[in-house]
Amino acid sequence: MKIAICGCGIGGLAAAILASRAGFDVTVFDQFDTPKSVGSGLVIQPVGLSVLKQLGAAEAALAKGAKGFHMIGREARSGRLVLDVTYGAPGGENFGLGIHRASLFSALMDVAKAEGIAVTGQHRVISTRLDGQGRFVDFGNGKTLGPFDLVIDTMGVGSTVSRLVAKPLPYGAIWGTVDWPENCKLRYDCLQQRYRRASHMIGVLPIGTIPGDVAPKAALFWSMPRTQIKNWQHMPIDQWRRQATALWPDLAPFTDQITDHSQMIPAVYGHGNLRKPFGERIVHIGDAAHRASPQLGQGANMALLDAAALIKCLELFSLEQALPKYVKARRLHTNIYQAMSWAFTPMYQSDNRALPFLRDYVLSPLSKIPPMPTVLSSLVKGSMIDPMRKLPPS
Numbered sequence: 174m175k176i177a178i179c180g181c182g183i184g185g186l187a188a189a190i191l192a193s194r195a196g197f198d199v200t201v202f203d204q205f206d207t208p209k210s211v212g213s214g215l216v217i218q219p220v221g222l223s224v225l226k227q228l229g230a231a232e233a234a235l236a237k238g239a240k241g242f243h244m245i246g247r248e249a250r251s252g253r254l255v256l257d258v259t260y261g262a263p264g265g266e267n268f269g270l271g272i273h274r275a276s277l278f279s280a281l282m283d284v285a286k287a288e289g290i291a292v293t294g295q296h297r298v299i300s301t302r303l304d305g306q307g308r309f310v311d312f313g314n315g316k317t318l319g320p321f322d323l324v325i326d327t328m329g330v331g332s333t334v335s336r337l338v339a340k341p342l343p344y345g346a347i348w349g350t351v352d353w354p355e356n357c358k359l360r361y362d363c364l365q366q367r368y369r370r371a372s373h374m375i376g377v378l379p380i381g382t383i384p385g386d387v388a389p390k391a392a393l394f395w396s397m398p399r400t401q402i403k404n405w406q407h408m409p410i411d412q413w414r415r416q417a418t419a420l421w422p423d424l425a426p427f428t429d430q431i432t433d434h435s436q437m438i439p440a441v442y443g444h445g446n447l448r449k450p451f452g453e454r455i456v457h458i459g460d461a462a463h464r465a466s467p468q469l470g471q472g473a474n475m476a477l478l479d480a481a482a483l484i485k486c487l488e489l490f491s492l493e494q495a496l497p498k499y500v501k502a503r504r505l506h507t508n509i510y511q512a513m514s515w516a517f518t519p520m521y522q523s524d525n526r527a528l529p530f531l532r533d534y535v536l537s538p539l540s541k542i543p544p545m546p547t548v549l550s551s552l553v554k555g556s557m558i559d560p561m562r563k564l565p566p567s
């Protein structure tokens with residue numbers, strides 16, 4: 174089977190490696206000039222790490238990333254503990270892997286290169302079209318390649334062929350990568366956040382090292398209404414730093430490193446999913462098929478799981494059967510996480526006054542009563558339900 178993978182991001186590389194190993198003829202297209210990844214840090218949860226292990230990219234990712242055993246969030250003024258989720262005992266087998274996007278990308282890209290998978294850059298996909306022989310991919314200026322037996326759309330939020338119309342979320346964030354300061358008071362094995370109501374949130378995530386640098390890094394994020402993100406470039410940096418450290422004074426050694434607007438990348442979020450993420454000889458995975466705010470830290474994991482489930486179905490079933498089977502295998506897991514993200518995000522990122530009150534004075538005390546700590550832990554790990562239902566393990 175000839176497969177075109179459109180988009181060489183997290184899901185695209187995972188799908189390419191697994192499809193090539195399954196014996197399919199794979200071509201990967203991306204719009205970038207040379208393979209690269211933009212952005213800051215993210216968390217690979219245990220479910221995503223199991224896919225990285227299957228891909229042979231876990232060792233490299235573990236060598237680069239930082240193991241996080243705990244997630245802590247406090248109300249900024251009172252210091253009240255609002256979010257307190259543990260993966261497992263510090264130093265143990267259960268953790269979320271904080272990692273810079275570029276380190277994850279290079280771990281996956283190294284495996285793809287070692288397996289002889291060619292990535293064709295400077296190919297911006299405009300559309301795809303079906304004819305009697307298969308599906309063709311159009312790149313504009315009359316350039317078309319194909320026919321392919323299957324096109325896998327892994328173009329993320331920028332997909333030009335997915336019909337997904339995501340609902341814009343009212344808050345986004347600015348994200349930056351900074352050095353982990355020497356003699357820092359904060360724990361390096363923990364994601365930490367501070368909140369003021371739901372309108373202000375600042376967080377720091379240890380992410381290990383980035384390619385070409387041995388200094389340990391952190392991802393720094395600051396929540397902002399979507400309307401203000403547009404004006405971020407015009408806000409004096411000093412004023413922003415004062416606001417941030419007023420919320421969390423211990424963060425000064427991190428925020429002091431931000432001296433130019435270009436160090437913080439604005440990100441806006443959307444929420445939604447495709448009811449039917451496949452058509453004739455085309456299937457959408459990752460952010461091209463479903464989007465949510467990064468509050469639960471699941472997006473990259475979802476893309477990895479989608480890729481693994483899809484290629485498994487293509488190995489086990491005929492093309493006609495494989496696409497609906499893939500959707501069935503992933504639907505419940507994706508839907509539950511979409512719903513949880515939809516419910517939790519406004520408690521941390523909105524103008525609502527009642528929800529943060531509920532978060533701090535009702536849900537937070539409840540979250541400490543068994544079995545809630547275990548439930549919350551499995552929620553962040555991505556393992557609240559089987560992520561690949563009814564598929565045999567690899």
Ligand SMILES: Cc1cc2nc3c(=O)[nH]c(=O)nc-3n(C[C@H](O)[C@H](O)[C@H](O)COP(=O)(O)OP(=O)(O)OC[C@H]3O[C@@H](n4cnc5c(N)ncnc54)[C@H](O)[C@@H]3O)c2cc1C
Pocket residue numbers: 179180181182183184185202203204205214215216217296297298299327328329330331332333348440458459460461467469470471472473474475476
């Ligand atoms: C600020 C932020 C923080 C996040 N934090 C987390 C986290 O902690 N944990 C987590 O799991 N997830 C997180 N996510 C989400 C995660 O990054 C995405 O869900 C994940 O990258 C989706 O993978 P993907 O393969 O679908 O798309 P991507 O990894 O985005 O890859 C898409 C690829 O398609 C290419 N492309 C796009 N359009 C075209 C085109 N027309 N033609 C050709 N190529 C094209 C792009 O160049 C890119 O290489 C975060 C997202 C953001 C924005």
